[in-house]
Amino acid sequence: AQSVSQHNHHVILSEAASLELGCNYSYGGTVNLFWYVQYPGQHLQLLLKYFSGDPLVKGIKGFEAEFIKSKFSFNLRKPSVQWSDTAEYFCAVTVPSGGSYIPTFGRGTSLIVHP
Amino acid sequence: DVKVTQSSRYLVKRTGEKVFLECVQDMDHENMFWYRQDPGLGLRLIYFSYDVKMKEKGDIPEGYSVSREKKERFSLILESASTNQTSMYLCASRWRDSSYEQYFGPGTRLTVT
Numbered sequence: 471a472q473s474v475s476q477h478n479h480h481v482i483l484s485e486a487a488s489l490e491l492g493c494n495y496s497y498g499g500t501v502n503l504f505w506y507v508q509y510p511g512q513h514l515q516l517l518l519k520y521f522s523g524d525p526l527v528k529g530i531k532g533f534e535a536e537f538i539k540s541k542f543s544f545n546l547r548k549p550s551v552q553w554s555d556t557a558e559y560f561c562a563v564t565v566p567s568g569g570s571y572i573p574t575f576g577r578g579t580s581l582i583v584h585p
Numbered sequence: 586d587v588k589v590t591q592s593s594r595y596l597v598k599r600t601g602e603k604v605f606l607e608c609v610q611d612m613d614h615e616n617m618f619w620y621r622q623d624p625g626l627g628l629r630l631i632y633f634s635y636d637v638k639m640k641e642k643g644d645i646p647e648g649y650s651v652s653r654e655k656k657e658r659f660s661l662i663l664e665s666a667s668t669n670q671t672s673m674y675l676c677a678s679r680w681r682d683s684s685y686e687q688y689f690g691p692g693t694r695l696t697v698t
Contacts, residue, residue, distance in 0.1 A: 504686055570633065570635055572633055573687065575629075
């Protein structure tokens with residue numbers, strides 16, 4: 471079964487610092503990749519996704535992620551974080567599984583940004 | 586805007602009770618999912634439905650069952666609630682194509698005492 475690893479479980483930054491959250495997956499075929507965010511008290515929502523084309527994808531609120539196939543990675547980046555980026559971030563990978571396409575989620579990274 | 590609604594935000598039940606969690610989506614999505622979210626464990630898939638009356642077990646189906654009689658509604662059933670089922674339950678829906686993202690409901694925080 472495929473797995474998704476998020477290496478940073480808790481990250482604490484000051485405003486204006488740069489952010490990089492790691493995500494690695496364990497599947498050798500074609501994948502669809504997603505980053506979701508859950509702000510305090512809100513439901514999970516999509517930040518960005520990759521399914522083909524340019525491996526550098528841009529999402530909402532200044533976030534971007536780079537798909538590196540050779541490293542099985544899809545790291546999330548933001549050059550300058552804001553207090554409002556405090557949230558939990560989840561990486562997800564969708565691979566074919568017996569005719570279905572079931573997403574597998576990482577364990578999440580809790581980001582706290584101090585003003 | 587896609588909307589996924591869940592019947593309750595908070596629920597408290599006693600051990601041994603039968604519990605129904607309802608999820609409704611308004612965008613004609615074929616696929617629907619039930620997850621539980623626990624601190625440090627991320628989202629774990631309980632059941633997945635790829636169309637009406639169709640279902641597949643996820644990673645942790647034990648103690649749960651599901652029902653999908655209509656396209657817009659996906660129910661999670663705890664036949665006999667236990668304290669280890671205390672958790673946040675999230676419902677999601679998606680178009681059939683796997684390149685599309687999931688849309689999540691607000692979650693139901695279930696406490697079993």
